[in-house]
Amino acid sequence: MEAEERRLFVCDPACVQEIGHNVHALRYFKEAFENKFHCVIPICCEVLPEQVAQREGFQRLYRFYYSAYFSNVEAKSEQDRESDGNSFLLSDFQEQVATEDAKKIFQRYQITSSDVILFPHLDFYGVIGLLNALDGMPPKQRPTVFLRFIGVMENATPQYFSPVNELLFRIIVSAQRGTRFRVSAETPRYADAVAHVLQMPVAVTGYPLEPQLAPLPNDGPFFFYCPGSARADKGFFELREIFQEVRRRDPECNIRFITQNLPHREAKHHLNYIAQLYAIPGVSIQDGSVSAEEMKRTYQMTHAVILPYATDIYEYRGSAVLMEAAAYGRPAITYDGTGLAEVVRYFNLGSVVGARTDMVYAAIDLARRSRNDIEISARQAAFRFHTDNLRSYDAWFDI
Amino acid sequence: MMGNSKLLFIDHAFHKKTLSSDFFIQVLSSDFDISIIHLNPHESLNEEIIDKASNVDYILLWQMDYLAPIFLALGKPVIVVPMYDGSATLPALHWLAQSRALFINFSVTLHMRLQALGLESKLLKYFLPPVSSENRASFDEKLKVFIWHRRPEHGINVALVERLLGDQIGKLHVHDAPDDKNIDGRRYVRRTGTYELRVTSWFENFDDYLDVLSECNTFICPRRTEGIGIAMLEALSRGMLVLAPDEPTHTEYIANWTNGILFHPDAPQPANVLDVAGELGLRAWTGACLGYDAWIKQAATISNFIRTADRPAPLSIEKSTIVEFGQELSQAFYNGHGDYDSFLQRHLRMLSAVSGLSSAEILDKRSGY
Numbered sequence: 001m002e003a004e005e006r007r008l009f010v011c012d013p014a015c016v017q018e019i020g021h022n023v024h025a026l027r028y029f030k031e032a033f034e035n036k037f038h039c040v041i042p043i044c045c046e047v048l049p050e051q052v053a054q055r056e057g058f059q060r061l062y063r064f065y066y067s068a069y070f071s072n073v074e075a076k077s078e079q080d081r082e083s084d085g086n087s088f089l090l091s092d093f094q095e096q097v098a099t100e101d102a103k104k105i106f107q108r109y110q111i112t113s114s115d116v117i118l119f120p121h122l123d124f125y126g127v128i129g130l131l132n133a134l135d136g137m138p139p140k141q142r143p144t145v146f147l148r149f150i151g152v153m154e155n156a157t158p159q160y161f162s163p164v165n166e167l168l169f170r171i172i173v174s175a176q177r178g179t180r181f182r183v184s185a186e187t188p189r190y191a192d193a194v195a196h197v198l199q200m201p202v203a204v205t206g207y208p209l210e211p212q213l214a215p216l217p218n219d220g221p222f223f224f225y226c227p228g229s230a231r232a233d234k235g236f237f238e239l240r241e242i243f244q245e246v247r248r249r250d251p252e253c254n255i256r257f258i259t260q261n262l263p264h265r266e267a268k269h270h271l272n273y274i275a276q277l278y279a280i281p282g283v284s285i286q287d288g289s290v291s292a293e294e295m296k297r298t299y300q301m302t303h304a305v306i307l308p309y310a311t312d313i314y315e316y317r318g319s320a321v322l323m324e325a326a327a328y329g330r331p332a333i334t335y336d337g338t339g340l341a342e343v344v345r346y347f348n349l350g351s352v353v354g355a356r357t358d359m360v361y362a363a364i365d366l367a368r369r370s371r372n373d374i375e376i377s378a379r380q381a382a383f384r385f386h387t388d389n390l391r392s393y394d395a396w397f398d399i
Numbered sequence: 400m401m402g403n404s405k406l407l408f409i410d411h412a413f414h415k416k417t418l419s420s421d422f423f424i425q426v427l428s429s430d431f432d433i434s435i436i437h438l439n440p441h442e443s444l445n446e447e448i449i450d451k452a453s454n455v456d457y458i459l460l461w462q463m464d465y466l467a468p469i470f471l472a473l474g475k476p477v478i479v480v481p482m483y484d485g486s487a488t489l490p491a492l493h494w495l496a497q498s499r500a501l502f503i504n505f506s507v508t509l510h511m512r513l514q515a516l517g518l519e520s521k522l523l524k525y526f527l528p529p530v531s532s533e534n535r536a537s538f539d540e541k542l543k544v545f546i547w548h549r550r551p552e553h554g555i556n557v558a559l560v561e562r563l564l565g566d567q568i569g570k571l572h573v574h575d576a577p578d579d580k581n582i583d584g585r586r587y588v589r590r591t592g593t594y595e596l597r598v599t600s601w602f603e604n605f606d607d608y609l610d611v612l613s614e615c616n617t618f619i620c621p622r623r624t625e626g627i628g629i630a631m632l633e634a635l636s637r638g639m640l641v642l643a644p645d646e647p648t649h650t651e652y653i654a655n656w657t658n659g660i661l662f663h664p665d666a667p668q669p670a671n672v673l674d675v676a677g678e679l680g681l682r683a684w685t686g687a688c689l690g691y692d693a694w695i696k697q698a699a700t701i702s703n704f705i706r707t708a709d710r711p712a713p714l715s716i717e718k719s720t721i722v723e724f725g726q727e728l729s730q731a732f733y734n735g736h737g738d739y740d741s742f743l744q745r746h747l748r749m750l751s752a753v754s755g756l757s758s759a760e761i762l763d764k765r766s767g768y
Contacts (some may be wrong), residue, residue, distance in 0.1 A: 185419075244657050252681045255691055262509075268515040271508045275647060278507045278524075279654040281686025285507075 008037040009105070009117045009143075013062035013098070014153050015044035016070065020050050021228070022319045024292065025207070027056055029120040032208035036397060037116070042328035043105065050296045061108075065094040066156050092159050097293040098129025101226035106133055115143040125154035131174045139178025145170070146396070148205055149185040149194050151317035151339065168197045175200075184320035184396050187339030188346070193316060203396040206343070206389045207323035210381045214328050223302035225330070226259035227295060228321040230288065235308030235335075236262065238356060240273060241282045241391040242308065245309040245360040253282040255367045257306075258298055263288040264349050276314035298327040303374065304350070304366055308359060309358050318343060325349075326385050333362045347385040348377065362393075405455040405707070406431035409448075411462050412439040419629050420461050422525070423480070430702035431457070438463060441733050449718055453643030457705060462486075462626065465732045465739070467497040469725045471753040474713025477501070478705050482626025483509050483647045484677055490736065491768035492743040494518060495761050498754040501708045502699070504628045508647045516764055521704050523697050524651075525627055526690035527636040533636035535684050536616040538677040541569025541594075542640070547630065548575045549621035551587035554664045555644070557766035560619055561592055562667045563642060568594040572611055575600045578702065609633075614642060616680065620649055623664055628652065634658070636691070640676045662680035714752055724749070 010033075015026045030042040031188050037335045044058040054061045105111065119127055127147065134142050154164040175181055175198075184203035185191035195202040217223075230236040236259075259277070261267060267274060267288060278285055286294070305325045309317075316339045325332050332350035334341055351366070353359045366374070406427065415422045415437050424433060434455070436448060444466070452458055457478060458470040465479045471477050479497055483506035486493075489548040494516050502520035504510035510522040546560055557573060575584040575598050590596050612618075618634035620643035625631065628648050634641045635652065641659035643649035653659035659679055660670050672679070716724075724746075731742035745751060751758050 142643065240654075244654055247654070247657050247682065248678075251678060251685060253685050264511065264514040267511045271511060272650065275508055275650040276654055278651050279658070279691055280655075281658055281682055 006037050007115045008033055010042040011119050012397050013045050014123045016047045028208055063097050069156050075285045089285045094125050095128055098125035099132040101131035102129040102194050104150050111143050113141050118146040120148050121150045122147050124157045134179050142179050144180045146182045149190055187343055189342055190316035203392050205392050207320055209323055209327040211327050211386050216303055218369050218371050221254050221256045223256045224304050224306050225298055226306050230262045233310045233313040238308040242359055243283055246363055248279055258284045260286045260290055288309045293309045302332050304363040305332045307332050307334040309338055311335055316340035322392040326382050329382050331378050334358055348381045403432045406457045406459055407435050407452055407455040408433050408435045408459050409463050410437050412437040426698045443729050446722055467500045468753045471499050471711050472714045474711055476708035476710045477709055484624040484626045490740040491765040495764055496750040496754055498756055499663055499709050505653050506648050525692045526687050528691055529636040529687045536680050538616050542567050542617045543570040543615040544568055544617040545572045545615040546582045546619040549578050551584050552582055553623055555696050556587035563670050565669055567673050570595040572597045578660045635683045636687040638680045640680050641650040658686050
């Protein structure tokens with residue numbers, strides 16, 4: 001089949017709001033593969049504001065399966081969430097709705113075996129619904145399914161003790177029934193774990209970001225940035241101790257920090273903590289929601305990022321923030337024991353430390369290094385990461 | 400050439416004495432023609448004030464937040480500058496009634512609470528110009544402590560200083576000038592240690608105060624909570640060791656044991672600080688230097704923010720009715736939180752009209768506050 005006849009459907013049922021990496025990520029994947037396919041059709045959740053979807057060229061189709069996990073996002077209405085009744089009865093309501101949505105895609109776009117369906121950061125119900133819908137299609141007519149595991153929405157259901165294992169089991173069953181899968185994961189550790197279960201090769205694919213290397217500010221204080229949504233699992237509640245310990249060792253404030261705040265709804269439960277963070281000399285706090293432009297400006301004015309991510313939750317996971325920092329040429333300091341730490345170590349994207357005290361010393365050491373030296377290292381790391389990532393995507397998409 | 404917009408600045412009469420809003424008026428004065436009204440507690444709105452308000456472009460309420468619904472009802476763009484010490488415990492309805500106002504907050508705690516209610520708030524962090532490095536507070540053998548007995552009856556007094564610092568005190572200067580003139584501050588000036596004690600009760604001018612402050616290196620913040628905390632900022636800008644109650648806005652300027660010390664005024668624990676006092680003072684001063692630079696940049700953005708204030712449609716109510724409502728509102732406010740909350744609940748329809756929120760939205764937001 002000629003490449004120009006193939007269509008790529010980039011599917012993200014969890015793309016629902018214009019904060020964090022939600023919209024960015026789908027855009028990245030839409031743009032990254034435009035030259036490989038006849039056309040690329042990104043499909044998001046119907047809850048994403050219409051003007052955002054129009055601006056981005058996304059098709060709003062999926063109903064929202066994850067209200068329980070996003071307190072600030074609601075399904076459009078109870079009526080919209082109801083099943084259309086054309087599907088076989090499943091005990092899990094969300095699975096039934098997701099199956100109907102997948103069938104709707106098949107029908108609307110007349111999906112054929114030359115098409116490719118990509119879940120760039122897969123979610124439980126989106127994939128389960130797809131697999132159910134594929135079950136009703138003769139194997140030879142089925143599209144090829146590309147699944148990319150990033151360790152975020154795989155477990156977003158209360159129905160199973162280990163949702164990701166249920167998902168992997170269903171993928172195995174679907175493959176046995178004739179569906180063609182190509183699988184990747186965001187980190188080497190996760191890829192190895194998934195490959196072990198699926199017993200098929202699993203590629204390692206980072207964020208498909210072009211490097212946008214920004215010159216490192218050459219004079220003035222050394223700025224660390226803690227970008228991305230401020231959350232407990234991303235180490236927001238580690239920051240006060242880290243910042244204070246650095247400040248005690250750097251009373252002249254040669255090292256400064258910029259961090260994003262908690263979202264408004266959550267901030268009110270942590271006012272004392274935030275007040276103390278705000279009180280530390282040399283610390284600036286951005287709003288809970290930061291525009292892409294402001295984030296870019298902040299990357300440009302800062303020198304490095306601090307990612308004190310939780311080692312249990314991020315055991316297999318990577319980090320979009322890490323990939324962005326790498327693309328801007330900003331080294332990261334992160335804790336050992338996570339999926340992203342292995343990426344940092346292998347590509348020399350920064351340094352990996354064992355404990356909070358080590359992070360404090362690593363930050364001080366990094367700030368003392370020559371800026372030129374840091375910049376050269378960061379450029380080399382970004383080059384290695386990017387070229388390796390491109391090759392990995394090429395291999396993954398070599399169908 | 401067009402003249403500046405007119406802004407009516409309504410302030411608490413107490414600030415006529417403390418001058419604590421002067422810096423803000425100064426910031427606005429190049430962009431607005433400002434007229435000022437100082438209101439005494441319990442002083443009711445009258446037709447003269449309403450007439451003045453009718454002739455200006457913006458109303459700015461400095462700590463007089465409860466009046467916002469009146470001016471919103473008149474169809475005026477309203478900017479509210481609430482203070483943590485006066486407004487932190489006010490009920491949700493108080494804020495929701497002002498939903499169409501713009502807020503300028505000097506407390507991050509209050510700022511985030513209002514944002515959580517969906518109100519538009521700009522956060523500012525004020526700092527005073529720091530002294531030069533050579534004029535920073537110096538630390539030698541023992542501490543030279545300054546305390547202003549503003550609220551000695553609230554537990555911030557000589558006994559507290561002795562409890563906190565004990566025999567680390569070399570000298571203690573007590574400025575015995577309580578806010579409440581009915582309080583006999585001398586009752587709280589009881590020395591049990593062997594340090595040198597000096598007491599003043601009046602400064603001829605501000606420079607006299609600064610002269611005394613410059614002879615000290617340790618500052619005890621005089622109130623449990625603050626709106627901004629100008630006295631604390633003065634001490635930080637001089638690189639003094641600052642000890643403050645662990646309530647906003649102190650907690651928003653002092654990171655405990657990093658650039659000062661926070662204590663619980665009801666259960667103060669001895670603080671062994673002599674070895675680190677100099678470092679804490681240095682960080683306080685460095686923070687003030689950075690903070691002052693940032694404040695200068697923030698100050699330049701305030702006028703434009705004010706100009707974005709919503710101009711609500713005026714309610715079709717007689718002036719006399721508005722004045723009457725304003726008088727009842729003031730009365731309820733000064734009767735205490737219970738009466739005030741009850742008053743607001745009884746006037747939900749009015750609050751809905753001025754806030755642009757339906758009664759259901761008001762009650763829904765209130766329940767989540």
